[in-house]
Amino acid sequence: MTATVETGTRPLPPLGPNRRLKVPKQAERTLANGLTVIAVRRNAVPLVELRLWMPAGRTHLARGAMLAQTILAGTPTLSATQIAAELQKVGGALSAGLDPDRLMLSGASLGTGLDRMLEILADVLTGATYPGDWVETERDRLVDRIQVAQSQPAHLARTALLKRIYGRHPYAVQTPEPDQVRAVRPPALRRLHAERVHPAGAVLVLVGDVQPERAVDAAEKALAGWNGAGRAEELPPAPPLEPGPLLLVDRPGSVQSSLRIALPAVPRTHPDHAALQLANLLFGGYFSSRWVENIREDKGYTYGPHSLVEHSVAGSVLIAAAEVATEVTAPALLETTYELGRLAALPPKPEELEQARQYALGTLQLGMSTQTGLASLTSAYAGNGLRLDFLAEHASRLARATVDDVAEAAARYLAPAKAVTVVLGDAERIADSLATLGPVRTEAA
Amino acid sequence: MPTRRTKIPATKYPVERFSLDNGLRVVLTPDRSAPVIGVAVVYDVGIRSEPEGRTGFAHLFEHLMFQGSENLEKLAHFRHVQGAGGTFNGSTHLDYTDYFETLPSNALERALFLEADRMRGPRLTEENLRNQVDVVKEEIRVNVLNRPYGGFPWLTLPPVMFDTFPNAHDGYGSFDDLESATVADAADFFRRYYASGNAVLAVSGDIDVTEATELIERHFGDVPARPAPARPDFAEPDLTAERRRSYTDKLAPLPAVAGAWRVPDPLTDFTGYLPYVVLAEVLTDGDASRLVERLVQRDRTVTSLGGYLGFMGDPFDVRDPTALLLQAHLPPGGDVDKVLRTIDEELDRLATDGLTDGELARTQARMATHLLRDTDALLGRALRMAVLEQQRGEPGLLNELPRLVGEVTEEQVVAAAATLRPERRASIEVLAGGAR
Numbered sequence: 079m080t081a082t083v084e085t086g087t088r089p090l091p092p093l094g095p096n097r098r099l100k101v102p103k104q105a106e107r108t109l110a111n112g113l114t115v116i117a118v119r120r121n122a123v124p125l126v127e128l129r130l131w132m133p134a135g136r137t138h139l140a141r142g143a144m145l146a147q148t149i150l151a152g153t154p155t156l157s158a159t160q161i162a163a164e165l166q167k168v169g170g171a172l173s174a175g176l177d178p179d180r181l182m183l184s185g186a187s188l189g190t191g192l193d194r195m196l197e198i199l200a201d202v203l204t205g206a207t208y209p210g211d212w213v214e215t216e217r218d219r220l221v222d223r224i225q226v227a228q229s230q231p232a233h234l235a236r237t238a239l240l241k242r243i244y245g246r247h248p249y250a251v252q253t254p255e256p257d258q259v260r261a262v263r264p265p266a267l268r269r270l271h272a273e274r275v276h277p278a279g280a281v282l283v284l285v286g287d288v289q290p291e292r293a294v295d296a297a298e299k300a301l302a303g304w305n306g307a308g309r310a311e312e313l314p315p316a317p318p319l320e321p322g323p324l325l326l327v328d329r330p331g332s333v334q335s336s337l338r339i340a341l342p343a344v345p346r347t348h349p350d351h352a353a354l355q356l357a358n359l360l361f362g363g364y365f366s367s368r369w370v371e372n373i374r375e376d377k378g379y380t381y382g383p384h385s386l387v388e389h390s391v392a393g394s395v396l397i398a399a400a401e402v403a404t405e406v407t408a409p410a411l412l413e414t415t416y417e418l419g420r421l422a423a424l425p426p427k428p429e430e431l432e433q434a435r436q437y438a439l440g441t442l443q444l445g446m447s448t449q450t451g452l453a454s455l456t457s458a459y460a461g462n463g464l465r466l467d468f469l470a471e472h473a474s475r476l477a478r479a480t481v482d483d484v485a486e487a488a489a490r491y492l493a494p495a496k497a498v499t500v501v502l503g504d505a506e507r508i509a510d511s512l513a514t515l516g517p518v519r520t521e522a523a
Numbered sequence: 524m525p526t527r528r529t530k531i532p533a534t535k536y537p538v539e540r541f542s543l544d545n546g547l548r549v550v551l552t553p554d555r556s557a558p559v560i561g562v563a564v565v566y567d568v569g570i571r572s573e574p575e576g577r578t579g580f581a582h583l584f585e586h587l588m589f590q591g592s593e594n595l596e597k598l599a600h601f602r603h604v605q606g607a608g609g610t611f612n613g614s615t616h617l618d619y620t621d622y623f624e625t626l627p628s629n630a631l632e633r634a635l636f637l638e639a640d641r642m643r644g645p646r647l648t649e650e651n652l653r654n655q656v657d658v659v660k661e662e663i664r665v666n667v668l669n670r671p672y673g674g675f676p677w678l679t680l681p682p683v684m685f686d687t688f689p690n691a692h693d694g695y696g697s698f699d700d701l702e703s704a705t706v707a708d709a710a711d712f713f714r715r716y717y718a719s720g721n722a723v724l725a726v727s728g729d730i731d732v733t734e735a736t737e738l739i740e741r742h743f744g745d746v747p748a749r750p751a752p753a754r755p756d757f758a759e760p761d762l763t764a765e766r767r768r769s770y771t772d773k774l775a776p777l778p779a780v781a782g783a784w785r786v787p788d789p790l791t792d793f794t795g796y797l798p799y800v801v802l803a804e805v806l807t808d809g810d811a812s813r814l815v816e817r818l819v820q821r822d823r824t825v826t827s828l829g830g831y832l833g834f835m836g837d838p839f840d841v842r843d844p845t846a847l848l849l850q851a852h853l854p855p856g857g858d859v860d861k862v863l864r865t866i867d868e869e870l871d872r873l874a875t876d877g878l879t880d881g882e883l884a885r886t887q888a889r890m891a892t893h894l895l896r897d898t899d900a901l902l903g904r905a906l907r908m909a910v911l912e913q914q915r916g917e918p919g920l921l922n923e924l925p926r927l928v929g930e931v932t933e934e935q936v937v938a939a940a941a942t943l944r945p946e947r948r949a950s951i952e953v954l955a956g957g958a959r
Contacts, residue, residue, distance in 0.1 A: 083644035086593040091636050093607055094629035097558035122556050123895040124532040162810035166885035168529055169892035171809055188892055215823055222826040222854055225776040229671045229957050334669045366602045378657025381665050401665045433606035440608010440627045447557035448900045
C-alpha cells in the first residue's frame, strides 16, 4: 500500500451540547365541512408550501391515476392553461399525485400569493371539469409514462415486490395497465371526483412565511364552500409477510441485479418503532451501516444500497434495496443475509447504537429546518393521524432505547428467516448461483 | 390593459467574506432560525480539467476524498458526520467539485475538522482506489447503462456540440479509463487542483461569526499554502452549421431529442446571459408555457418537455462555454424532425411577435419562487454562495438573483429567442430500441 499522507494525531473535536427539538409555531382548525387545516410558520424564505392530503384508499387504479393527471385541467371559469398562468402570477404551481392511500395536491407560491393559490385550489376542488380533449391528451401521456416506467429496473423490481408481499391487498398493484388507462372517459372522472374528492378526512397543510392563525383563516374563507358529501373507504390491514422461495424476475441482458428484501415493520406509534428504526439504521438505513460498509465500502458490489421503513395507512414494511453487478448477485445476497442474521442474533455494540441514535435525532432537526421538509413531514404525520408534537415523543423514545431493546427489535423484525426476497436480473446468468443459497422461483418480468 | 405584476421579494442573507493566509477563501452566512448548519467546500476543478485518457477521473477522485485522511481512517468521515446527526455528500460538476455536510449546529467544529483534514491530504491507497473504481462502475451502471435514457442528454449531447476534449468527453468516464487510474495520478491531481488557494469554504446557518471565524482559523490555518493552478482556456467557437446525431438506446421505449444552443459567457456577460435563463422558462415552465402549449397540448407531438441552462442544469454555477438546452420525449413513432421544426417555428414567432401581456411577469414570479426555494435549505445557501465566491467573488449575488431575473425585459427575451437559429443548434436524437 502506498499511503500519500502521514497519519496524524489530531483529536476529533467533541460535539457541543445538543440543541432541544423546538416545534415551530402552528395553528389548527377543523372546518364545518370536515377539512382539517394545519398552518406552520417557518419564514426563512418568503414562500408558502401547500399539501392537501385526501384519503383515496381503494380508488379504481386507472381512473384514480387519470384523475390526478387531469384534476387541474379546467374549471367552469378557467382553462388548464389559465389555471397554470394564474398560479404563475403569484409564483405558484400545483400538481396532483395518487398513491394507494391518498390523493395529494401540492404546490408552493410566493407568501403573498397564498390567498390566490387557495382560491384556485377551491375552484379546482369544487368545479374541475375534466374537458374531453384534455383528458384524451393526458391519457396518451400517461400511457407513455407507464411505458417508460416499465423499462426502468427500479420500477419493475418494486412492482414485483409489491405483488409478492401484498397478494390480493389493494397495495399489491399500484400502476395501471395502459389498456385500463385508455378506457377512462371524462364522465367516469367526474363521477370519481364527486365520490372521492371531498373534505371529510382531508388535511390541508400550509407551511412557510405565514402567520398560522391568519393562514388558517384564509384557508377557511377559500374552502368553506367545498362540499362535504362523498364516500369514505376503509383499507383492510396489510397482510403479514409470508417468507418463501426467492422470487427471481428475469430481465435478460440486465447488467445489474436489483435486490429487494421486505421485512416486517410496525407503525410510527407502536412501542417497538423507535428501536426498530435504530435497528434498521444499524443494518442499512444510513451510510455508516453494516450493510453499506460491507457491500459497498469493503467489496465494491454496489453504489447506493439502502433500507427504509415505509409507513402506509394499512401497515408498515421495511424494504432493503440494492443494485449490484450481475456477476456478484449471489455473493451480495449472501452478505445481506449475513448482516441481517448477525444483527438479529447478536446485540449491537453500545457505541454503534449511540452513533445511529445521534443520526436519528439529528436528522429530525434537519428535516424540520426547511419549508418543504416541514410540509412533507406535517402532511405525512397528519395523514396517519399524528401531529408535529409527536416528534418530541419520538425523539424521547429514540433517546431511551437500550441495546437490549434494539437487539430485541432486530430479532423480531430483521431476522433473515422473515425476509421476502425478490431479485430482478438476467436469470440465465444469476439463477444457478442464487440457487446455491436457497430455493428460487423464476418468473418473466 | 397591462396586468398588475406581483412584487418579487428578496432575501437578505448576511454575507461575511475573508481569506486565510494560505489563500483559502471563506464565506459565512449566519441564520439562527433553526439549530442547523450547512458546510460546503468547493474546489475549482471539474470534469473539464481531467486529463485525456482519464475520463471520469474528477468524479473518481471525489470518491477518494471520502476514503480517509491524515487523522481519519477509512469510513471515519462518514461515521463522524452521521454520528453527529448530520448528512454528507459530494458532487462533481463541469467546473467544480463540492463536498458538503448538513448538521445540527453543535457539530460545527467537528465538520470544520473533517474538511480541513482532507484538505491537508486524503489517504490515497491502491486498495481504496480499486474499491472506489468498482463503486463508481456500479454508479455508472445504475445511472447510465442499466436504464433507458441513461446519460441523456448531459453525456450524449456535449460530444455533438463541442470539438475539444475538455468540453466533449464523457464526464462519468469509460470503464477502461477508470480501471487505468493509478494512485500516482490521484496524488498528482490532488497536488495540482486541491490547493488551499483553489478552494472556497462556506458555512451557513446557526453560527456566531466571531466564534466560527476563530474555529476556521484554528482548523484550516495550518493547511499548507498552495496557489490555485492557472485555469486553461476552454473556449470553443460557436457553431455555424447545424449538427445532428442519433443513437439507439436499446432500453428506451420512446424516441427522444435534445437540442442545445450556445449562450453568452455567464461570467463576463451576465447581463447578456440572464435573458436566456428567463427564455428557457418562458418556453417550458408549466402548462402555460409556449412549447408545452404547442407541442404537448395542441400538436401532441411531444409527451414531455424540459428547458434549462447548462448541461447539468446549473445556470448560476457554470462557466463558458455553456448552452441553453431543450429536451423532449416523443410518443411512440414520434417524428423528431417535425418537433425540431415546430420549435424553430415557435422561436421565430416569439422573435417576431414578442410576448403576450403578462407572460414575462408571471414567468419571472415563478422563477423567483424556484430561486428562493433553493436557498431555504441552509446547505443550498452554503453551496451556492461558495460557487458564487469561487467563480465571481460575489457570494451576495444569491440575494440579488430573483430581482435580476425580474429585471430582464421583453426586448431582451425576444432578442435571445432570435439567436436560437437552427444553424447554431446541436441536437441528439434517441432512437427507441426498446419500443414494443
